[in-house]
Amino acid sequence: MSGHLNGRLSAFAGTGRLVTLGLRRSRVMLVVWVYALTAYAASTAYGFKKLYDTPASLHDFVAGINGNGAAVAMYGRIHVTASIGGITAWRMAAIGGLLAGVMSVLLVVRHTRGDEEAGRLELVGAGVVGRRAPLTAGLLVGVIANLALAVLSFLALISIGLPVAGSLATGLAWTIPGLCAVAAAGVTAQVAETAQAARTLALAALGVAYLLRAIGDAGRVAWLTWVTPIGWAEQVRAFGGERWWLLALGPAVALVLVAVAYALVERRDLGGGLLAARTGPAEAAPYLNGPLGLAWRLQRGALLAWAAGFAVYGAAVGGILKGIGDLAKDSSDMQDMFARMGGRGSLEDSYTAAMMGIIGMLAAAYAVQVVLRMRTEETAQRLEPLLATRVRRVRWSIGHLLFAVAGPALLLAVAGLTAGLAHGLRVHDLGGQLPRLLGAALVQAPATWVAAAIAVLLFGAVPRLAAAAWGVLGAFLLLGQLGPVLRLSQAVMDLSPFTHVPKLPGGEATATPILALTAVAAVIAAAGLVSLRRRDIG
Numbered sequence: 144m145s146g147h148l149n150g151r152l153s154a155f156a157g158t159g160r161l162v163t164l165g166l167r168r169s170r171v172m173l174v175v176w177v178y179a180l181t182a183y184a185a186s187t188a189y190g191f192k193k194l195y196d197t198p199a200s201l202h203d204f205v206a207g208i209n210g211n212g213a214a215v216a217m218y219g220r221i222h223v224t225a226s227i228g229g230i231t232a233w234r235m236a237a238i239g240g241l242l243a244g245v246m247s248v249l250l251v252v253r254h255t256r257g258d259e260e261a262g263r264l265e266l267v268g269a270g271v272v273g274r275r276a277p278l279t280a281g282l283l284v285g286v287i288a289n290l291a292l293a294v295l296s297f298l299a300l301i302s303i304g305l306p307v308a309g310s311l312a313t314g315l316a317w318t319i320p321g322l323c324a325v326a327a328a329g330v331t332a333q334v335a336e337t338a339q340a341a342r343t344l345a346l347a348a349l350g351v352a353y354l355l356r357a358i359g360d361a362g363r364v365a366w367l368t369w370v371t372p373i374g375w376a377e378q379v380r381a382f383g384g385e386r387w388w389l390l391a392l393g394p395a396v397a398l399v400l401v402a403v404a405y406a407l408v409e410r411r412d413l414g415g416g417l418l419a420a421r422t423g424p425a426e427a428a429p430y431l432n433g434p435l436g437l438a439w440r441l442q443r444g445a446l447l448a449w450a451a452g453f454a455v456y457g458a459a460v461g462g463i464l465k466g467i468g469d470l471a472k473d474s475s476d477m478q479d480m481f482a483r484m485g486g487r488g489s490l491e492d493s494y495t496a497a498m499m500g501i502i503g504m505l506a507a508a509y510a511v512q513v514v515l516r517m518r519t520e521e522t523a524q525r526l527e528p529l530l531a532t533r534v535r536r537v538r539w540s541i542g543h544l545l546f547a548v549a550g551p552a553l554l555l556a557v558a559g560l561t562a563g564l565a566h567g568l569r570v571h572d573l574g575g576q577l578p579r580l581l582g583a584a585l586v587q588a589p590a591t592w593v594a595a596a597i598a599v600l601l602f603g604a605v606p607r608l609a610a611a612a613w614g615v616l617g618a619f620l621l622l623g624q625l626g627p628v629l630r631l632s633q634a635v636m637d638l639s640p641f642t643h644v645p646k647l648p649g650g651e652a653t654a655t656p657i658l659a660l661t662a663v664a665a666v667i668a669a670a671g672l673v674s675l676r677r678r679d680i681g
Contacts, residue, residue: 157272161280162287165254169284171610172253176246177292179617183239184313185299186621188231192303195227205230216361217459223383228309231300232381236316240373241353243292243317244324247285248345251328254281257338261523278329278408282401285325289318309382312390316379319393320372324349326400333407339444346448372396434534434542441520442513442546449509449550450557453502457558460498461565461580464491492649495583500641502558503587504620506551510595511612513547518602518609527680536680537672544599544668551591559584583647589660590640594619596664599671603678 166173195201205224208214219237223229255278297314301307328345335341352371359367359374368374372393379389431437517540520526530536562584563577570576598612619639622631636642640663643656 154273154275155279156276158276158279158283161254161272161276162283165280165284166287169250169253171608172613173250173284173288173291175610175613175617176250177288177295179620180239180242180246180292180317181295181299182621183242184231184235184296185303187234188227188300188303188305191227191230191234195230198225201225201227201230211463212361214463216357217463219356219377220360222377222380226309226382228300228305228313228382229380231305232309232313232316232379233377235296235313236377236379237353237356237373239317240320240376241349243289243321244349244352244373245346246288246292247321247324248328248342248349250288251281251285251325252332252338252341252345254284255329256332256335256341259332260338275405275408278332278404281332282325282329282404285328286322289321289325292317292321306382308385312379312381312385312387315390316376316381319376319379319390320349320352322393322397323372323400326397326404329404330400330407333404333411343444343448350452434539435545436542438542438546441516442543442550445509445512446546446550446553449554453505453554453558454561456502456505457561457584458565460495460502460558461562461567462569464495464562464566465569493646495580495648496646496650499559499580499583499587499647500623500644502555502584503590503641503644504616504623506554506558506587507591507594507616507619509554510547510551510591511598511616513543513550514595514598514602515609515612517543518606521606521680530680536675540599540672540675544595547595547599548592551595552585552588555584555587555591556581579648582652586645586647586652586657587641589657589664590644592664593640593660593667596667596671599668600674601671603671603674606678 195204202224205221208218208221217237219233221230221233223232258277258281293314295314296317297310300310300313324345327348328341331341331344331348335344352373355367356371356374356377358364359369359371360377368377375389375392379386428436431440517526526539529539559581560577563580564573566580567573567576594612594616597615598609601612602609619641622636622639623641640660643660645652645656
């Protein structure tokens with residue numbers, strides 16, 4: 144018994160130090176995610192409290208959402224219909240649960256398969272570190288992030304004046320999909336041989352869970368909702384007779400998946416995965432003979448995955464548009480908020496412009512990810528051998544920057560096309576609505592380029608702070624979402640490049656702000672490239 148106990152203890156030796164190291168390395172990423180999601184919870188509650196201050200307006204909003212199939216598929220069905228807390232918990236359950244899952248996957252894969260692929264675990268393993276310690280540390284970092292999110296969102300909701308019990312249930316509901324995603328990422332990190340593949344598998348599972356929940360809610364197929372962690376978060380029904388027992392399902396499933404991950408880690412070699420990588424061709428494809436081809440090889444998987452997500456999101460936005468007038472017709476505050484976010488056109492046009500602004504920020508997130516992939520190549524020590532050839536720094540970086548420019552434009556086009564198709568078919572005006580919504584999406588591109596350029600500047604000038612680009616993007620997002628609700632001054636709102644984008648459809652389509660944003664992005668990116676040429680690599 145003693146030997147068995149000592150064996151178990153040695154398998155986890157060094158876990159505490161690795162957790163401390165993981166939290167330190169991910170401090171920017173973790174703080175940005177937790178801060179942004181907490182702000183999302185607080186702004187949602189505050190906005191609903193201001194917009195629906197009468198029982199009649201609240202009733203009309205709930206009836207409008209539950210009667211719109213596209214809205215139900217996107218956000219879920221509202222079960223607690225008679226309180227601000229109820230619609231706040233509804234809004235956070237599906238979308239918030241999905242985002243908490245994405246945060247968890249990125250954190251866990253980074254500190255497990257990502258470190259292993261980069262060779263860091265091989266160096267760490269040469270010390271007093273147990274076989275299971277790296278996996279355990281990665282899982283604990285994800286758990287800590289989810290618990291911090293639960294506590295801070297609980298505090299944010301009660302500070303706004305929502306009941307304590309419902310606020311606690313809402314905060315803990317984040318942890319259901321979050322903890323399941325933590326454990327699922329731990330499993331995929333053992334199955335896949337690369338960090339990219341591990342992330343893809345875990346995010347695909349998360350996407351399937353969201354899709355099943357959407358089909359279950361929109362199609363009233365209740366059992367589909369009950370087989371997904373995101374559905375469990377929705378069914379907690381905070382602020383309306385909380386189902387506390389559902390909060391145990393997430394940790395229970397997570398423990399089962401963690402046991403699977405521990406079993407798998409004992410059955411594979413360090414650096415290998417249960418799914419062996421395919422043997423590559425003897426000679427590289429002709430398109431790989433240059434930095435642009437290499438960038439395409441590294442970026443194509445993420446681009447295709449983002450494009451699929453944008454297609455679904457665009458279709459959901461287009462499907463909601465026809466009924467948006469009924470949701471806000473009796474709320475002057477809601478109409479004013481949409482006008483501040485999307486311009487002073489018709490209510491439908493204002494809402495469309497506001498949604499396109501959110502789509503633009505999502506495209507900017509892709510652009511930032513593309514730029515930060517260059518930092519990953521550097522820290523993984525794959526860049527230095529490449530630059531030892533005839534490839535120069537700027538030429539190498541431009542290969543990636545082309546994706547940071549063309550990629551967001553492509554994603555916006557995909558979202559605009561699917562939104563135009565969905566809305567055009569519903570109102571029997573495909574020829575008129577498709578170009579309107581496509582233009583409203585594409586006009587966001589220059590603002591995404593500014594966000595990407597800031598990431599380039601940070602990468603080139605202060606590479607250790609390159610991840611702070613996520614914080615900058617988070618600030619833009621908060622200004623776009625909180626600004627209209629809090630009625631911030633225009634000077635503060637103007638700090639975000641998205642504020643300067645023409646509010647289409649319905650607004651005036653002028654070239655001046657588009658050209659100005661493009662010029663600003665070009666200047667900032669150029670400064671970043673100059674800094675990159677002058678600094679040490681690695």
